[in-house]
Amino acid sequence: MSTPLFAYTLRLADDALVLGHRLSEWTSRAPTLEEEMALANIALDLIGQARVLYSYAGEVEGRGRSEDDLAYFRDEAAFGNLLVNELPNGDFAFTVVRQALVSAFMLPYWTALTGSRDATLAAIAAKAEKEVSYHLRHAAEWLVRLGDGTDESRRRSIAALEELWPWTGEMFEMPDDERALAEAGIAVDRAALKAEWSRTVDTILEEATLDRPRDGWMQTGGRRGVHTEHLGTMLAVMQSLARAHPGATW
Amino acid sequence: MHPVIPSAESILPVSPAIPASAADTPADERRARAWSAAASVVDPEIPVLSIADLGVLRDIRFDAAGRVEAVITPTYSGCPAMNMIAVEIGLALDAAGFPDAKVTTVLSPAWSTDLMTEAGRRALAGYGIAPPVGRAGGRRALFGETSVACPHCGSPETERISEFGSTACKALYRCRACREPFDYFKCI
Ligand SMILES: [Zn+2]
Numbered sequence: 001m002s003t004p005l006f007a008y009t010l011r012l013a014d015d016a017l018v019l020g021h022r023l024s025e026w027t028s029r030a031p032t033l034e035e036e037m038a039l040a041n042i043a044l045d046l047i048g049q050a051r052v053l054y055s056y057a058g059e060v061e062g063r064g065r066s067e068d069d070l071a072y073f074r075d076e077a078a079f080g081n082l083l084v085n086e087l088p089n090g091d092f093a094f095t096v097v098r099q100a101l102v103s104a105f106m107l108p109y110w111t112a113l114t115g116s117r118d119a120t121l122a123a124i125a126a127k128a129e130k131e132v133s134y135h136l137r138h139a140a141e142w143l144v145r146l147g148d149g150t151d152e153s154r155r156r157s158i159a160a161l162e163e164l165w166p167w168t169g170e171m172f173e174m175p176d177d178e179r180a181l182a183e184a185g186i187a188v189d190r191a192a193l194k195a196e197w198s199r200t201v202d203t204i205l206e207e208a209t210l211d212r213p214r215d216g217w218m219q220t221g222g223r224r225g226v227h228t229e230h231l232g233t234m235l236a237v238m239q240s241l242a243r244a245h246p247g248a249t250w
Numbered sequence: 251m252h253p254v255i256p257s258a259e260s261i262l263p264v265s266p267a268i269p270a271s272a273a274d275t276p277a278d279e280r281r282a283r284a285w286s287a288a289a290s291v292v293d294p295e296i297p298v299l300s301i302a303d304l305g306v307l308r309d310i311r312f313d314a315a316g317r318v319e320a321v322i323t324p325t326y327s328g329c330p331a332m333n334m335i336a337v338e339i340g341l342a343l344d345a346a347g348f349p350d351a352k353v354t355t356v357l358s359p360a361w362s363t364d365l366m367t368e369a370g371r372r373a374l375a376g377y378g379i380a381p382p383v384g385r386a387g388g389r390r391a392l393f394g395e396t397s398v399a400c401p402h403c404g405s406p407e408t409e410r411i412s413e414f415g416s417t418a419c420k421a422l423y424r425c426r427a428c429r430e431p432f433d434y435f436k437c438i
Binding site for chain 1: 324326327328329330357358359360361362386391392393411412413414415416417418422436438
């Protein structure tokens with residue numbers, strides 16, 4: 001039986017795993033060696049967050065499912081991650097802009113969740129908050145360098161920002177089961193973080209000499225398991241080894 | 251990497267976590283000996299830093315049956331060294347006469363560089379890694395760079411090359427005086 005706490009914890013885990021896996025795809029193809037290590041380290045932080053969240057979700061569910069069961073043996077429609085996290089990496093500007101937009105949201109999110117009445121979620125949030133503060137700074141500094149850089153880096157940053165903007169609305173959506181948890185002091189009201197997110201994004205964009213895109217129609221669906229065509233392909237790659245060799249260990 | 255096996259008489263704890271006066275009953279002595287064994291395990295990425303100096307080793311306790319349990323906390327959520335550290339703790343405790351050790355990971359309170367001991371900070375600097383500057387508390391500024399002294403020549407004239415170095419816990423810096431690159435153990 002799926003309880004609201006299980007479903008909620010699973011969505012947080014899916015967000016972290018899917019974005020972490022995307023970043024890991026930069027390994028061996030980042031623009032510089034330093035950036036290769038930075039993106040791999042951020043991926044590792046996110047996958048680490050996903051691991052503790054999946055483990056906790058499995059505990060909450062109480063059916064003996066492990067972190068690996070939840071990561072590797074669920075299909076696309078069972079994933080509740082944000083659509084923005086599953087989009088292909090695109091060019092380096094696209095990856096940097098996404099990381100800045102998502103981290104600018106996740107930092108206040110984890111900060112708020114440290115006050116959760118659920119002690120485990122609060123402890124996970126306390127660690128994640130520290131990590132994401134470095135992810136945000138890394139992305140913000142790169143965005144300034146790209147936006148206020150060469151004509152080419154600026155052109156690509158603007159294109160990435162325009163393309164990503166319609167995917168940002170979903171970050172502030174509250175599924176019904178999550179709203180009840182927020183009212184009980186366990187989850188966080190996402191909509192309440194919009195103002196802080198906006199301020200952070202405006203600060204970065206101003207420094208990067210980039211205009212903030214206009215809010216328009218926003219993409220939605222990830223929380224209900226309705227995904228872009230990209231998640232299925234990503235999961236097929238990520239899950240293939242565990243499914244071909246169930247129970248395989250190093 | 252093999253853990254340094256403490257000698258049987260090394261009953262003095264290496265960490266301030268156990269007060270000097272603690273080892274005065276057999277149970278205290280036993281715990282101090284187990285602590286010392288577990289504390290001898292080093293970070294596989296930074297072999298001059300023991301897990302006690304790093305602040306990763308939180309507690310040593312015994313259950314009713316006398317089985318030892320080491321309590322550790324991860325540095326970063328995804329730190330791949332944690333699995334190896336847990337295995338090494340088990341080996342070190344076994345070698346010190348505490349078979350079948352249990353290693354438990356706790357998340358709260360979250361690990362912070364503030365937990366690193368003075369001895370640990372000196373060992374880091376001696377190894378060529380600049381230790382964390384200042385305290386970890388408070389929200390980090392969106393932009394800006396921590397001023398870090400070069401661990402090779404001591405010059406404050408350094409610059410950050412990358413926020414993430416060879417591991418998640420380190421940033422990559424370069425010294426403008428001696429021209430050497432170096433790792434900086436970030437405040438977190
Ligand atoms: Zn120097």
